[in-house]
Amino acid sequence: MTEQGLKDSPDRGETTFCGFRQVPxxxxxxxxxxxxxxxxxxxDLMNTLLSFGLHHLWKRxxxxxxxxxxxxxxxxxxxxxxxxALLAAQTVGVSGRVVLYDINRAMLEAGRPKVxxxxxxxxxxxxxxxxxxxxxxxxxxxxxxxxxxxxxxxHPEAGLKEMHRVLKPGGKLMCLEFSTPKTPWFRRLYDLYxxxxxxxxxxxIAGSWGAYTYLPESIRKFALPEELSATLEGLGxxxxxxxxxxxxxxxxxxxxxx
Ligand SMILES: C[S@@+](CC[C@H](N)C(=O)[O-])C[C@H]1O[C@@H](n2cnc3c(N)ncnc32)[C@H](O)[C@@H]1O
Numbered sequence: 001m002t003e004q005g006l007k008d009s010p011d012r013g014e015t016t017f018c019g020f021r022q023v024p025x026x027x028x029x030x031x032x033x034x035x036x037x038x039x040x041x042x043x044d045l046m047n048t049l050l051s052f053g054l055h056h057l058w059k060r061x062x063x064x065x066x067x068x069x070x071x072x073x074x075x076x077x078x079x080x081x082x083x084x085a086l087l088a089a090q091t092v093g094v095s096g097r098v099v100l101y102d103i104n105r106a107m108l109e110a111g112r113p114k115v116x117x118x119x120x121x122x123x124x125x126x127x128x129x130x131x132x133x134x135x136x137x138x139x140x141x142x143x144x145x146x147x148x149x150x151x152x153x154x155h156p157e158a159g160l161k162e163m164h165r166v167l168k169p170g171g172k173l174m175c176l177e178f179s180t181p182k183t184p185w186f187r188r189l190y191d192l193y194x195x196x197x198x199x200x201x202x203x204x205i206a207g208s209w210g211a212y213t214y215l216p217e218s219i220r221k222f223a224l225p226e227e228l229s230a231t232l233e234g235l236g237x238x239x240x241x242x243x244x245x246x247x248x249x250x251x252x253x254x255x256x257x258x
Pocket of ligand 1: 032078079080081082083084101102103104107129130131132146147152153154
């Protein structure tokens with residue numbers, strides 16, 4: 001198990017990791033929230049620069065693998081600036097809905113011009129709230145997705161459990177998250193890039209060394225793909241599988257609520 005792992009105990013009420021730093025569990029959301037508020041206006045630009053545009057490909061692949069249908073009701077947990085919500089909305093169409101759910105107002109606002117400029121704004125519903133306590137009814141949705149968000153929660157397993165709760169039986173889960181490359185030489189190169197270029201670019205372009213130090217650190221602390229699969233199965237998801245993207249820089253997990 002990685003040191004942060006996914007379990008919400010025994011960390012609850014004690015300490016957890018925020019990047020490589022051990023902090024009181026109750027402070028992590030404030031720290032993470034501060035990072036996203038600082039970088040919100042430059043978040044999309046940073047994603048595109050730092051991933052050389054690959055994040056668009058990862059998001060398109062992940063949403064395609066989820067296999068949404070027209071008319072589906074979907075939640076995009078930790079949806080931020082709405083990239084995944086917009087992709088989902090393209091498939092579910094006007095007869096479906098995508099709930100864009102995020103705790104951070106600045107991130108939601110930063111994505112608003114993209115949603116407004118699309119023809120899909122009627123399909124997307126904004127909800128500000130904590131992914132660990134979704135304000136939606138049990139068994140109310142056809143699909144739940146989360147992109148690069150679950151790692152940021154103080155209790156990632158609580159977020160996944162909530163996604164399971166709001167899904168209808170047979171509803172589909174997709175979790176897209178960063179991981180570490182499989183090939184050793186590529187991993188070493190990626191490590192070098194992660195701990196030098198990323199924080200420097202974060203400081204220069206987004207004005208935050210801290211947010212872009214937290215990013216690679218939190219990835220290293222997060223559960224490995226096999227561990228995340230086991231957690232999903234333990235929560236009651238079936239047909240759990242994952243696919244590595246770009247040698248494992250990102251991983252998409254899929255599952256179905258039994
Ligand atoms: C790395 S961004 C991902 C945004 C978007 N899904 C994407 O793929 O570009 C992580 C998002 O998680 C949100 N977040 C962090 N903690 C949260 C929580 N407890 N509940 C809901 N959203 C949270 C942040 O505000 C941020 O928008």
